[in-house]
Amino acid sequence: MSEIPKTHSRYASLALRERLVDGFLSGLVAPQGLIAHGRGEMFYYLLGERTTKEARAAARAGAALLLGAEHPVISVNGNVAALCPGDVVRLADATGARIEVGLFHRSDDRLSKIQTVLEEHGAKDVLGFLPDASIPSLEGPRGMCTRDGIFSADVVLVPLEDGDRAEALVSMGKKTIAVDLNPMSRTSRMSTVSIVDEVTHALPELLSCVEDMDGDAEECARALSRYDRDENLRQVMARIGENLAGR
Numbered sequence: 094m095s096e097i098p099k100t101h102s103r104y105a106s107l108a109l110r111e112r113l114v115d116g117f118l119s120g121l122v123a124p125q126g127l128i129a130h131g132r133g134e135m136f137y138y139l140l141g142e143r144t145t146k147e148a149r150a151a152a153r154a155g156a157a158l159l160l161g162a163e164h165p166v167i168s169v170n171g172n173v174a175a176l177c178p179g180d181v182v183r184l185a186d187a188t189g190a191r192i193e194v195g196l197f198h199r200s201d202d203r204l205s206k207i208q209t210v211l212e213e214h215g216a217k218d219v220l221g222f223l224p225d226a227s228i229p230s231l232e233g234p235r236g237m238c239t240r241d242g243i244f245s246a247d248v249v250l251v252p253l254e255d256g257d258r259a260e261a262l263v264s265m266g267k268k269t270i271a272v273d274l275n276p277m278s279r280t281s282r283m284s285t286v287s288i289v290d291e292v293t294h295a296l297p298e299l300l301s302c303v304e305d306m307d308g309d310a311e312e313c314a315r316a317l318s319r320y321d322r323d324e325n326l327r328q329v330m331a332r333i334g335e336n337l338a339g340r
């Protein structure tokens with residue numbers, strides 16, 4: 094990892110980049126993951142590089158979905174494994190969710206490295222290496238999943254998910270929680286709850302909402318009834334518009 098002085102005005106952003114590059118060099122991140130991160134950076138910049146109140150409201154609704162789920166699953170790809178494996182494990186522990194590695198650019202080597210990183214952070218029974226089911230309408234390796242995990246899940250958290258996969262999960266009747274900095278992406282527009290925030294901020298925010306609402310069914314119902322995905326995304330886009338206009 095190259096040395097970035099902590100005093101650099103863009104330290105946080107550059108440090109995330111370094112984690113991605115490190116993840117790429119160690120075989121966790123697909124080359125395409127570096128490009129996807131750049132796209133995310135651009136949206137994050139336009140959002141003012143902070144967690145908005147819309148993202149907080151979405152995280153609260155997402156936490157309510159996770160707490161109400163019978164069989165929640167957190168789907169992990171290369172970028173998420175490089176950026177925040179510990180946050181994934183903490184959220185899985187707090188919600189009883191299973192963790193499944195689901196890759197867009199699937200390879201056994203990358204899958205096994207991602208599984209190892211998650212285990213090093215305390216994950217047990219990581220699913221994904223031996224797929225025994227497939228997501229209908231997704232051809233080839235992209236559709237591979239496990240029967241005990243994503244296939245039978247009622248709620249799936251999909252950070253940085255490709256639009257086709259997100260759409261296919263919704264078509265299976267699952268509730269999905271997306272984390273995606275692009276409010277216009279198909280993933281954001283299709284998911285039951287869409288958190289438009291940088292993933293290393295979104296997962297801790299989700300965890301803090303889970304801890305706050307655990308056991309409080311009334312508060313969970315309130316968070317869900319207050320959340321309107323399309324309106325939330327409109328407000329995020331209005332924020333981007335205002336930032337672009339320099340207001």
Ligand code: PTJ
Nearest residue numbers: 126129130133170171196197198253255273274275291292
């Ligand atoms: O590891 P694999 O093989 O599963 O591949 C992972 C990538 C991310 C390459 C794959 O899922 C992919 O191609 O995704 P997309 O279609 O590029 O979508 C990724 C979305 O995540 C884009 O809308 C980005 O804006 C967004 N994004 C990128 N980095 C972040 C992010 N959202 C939140 N936090 C980020 N750090």
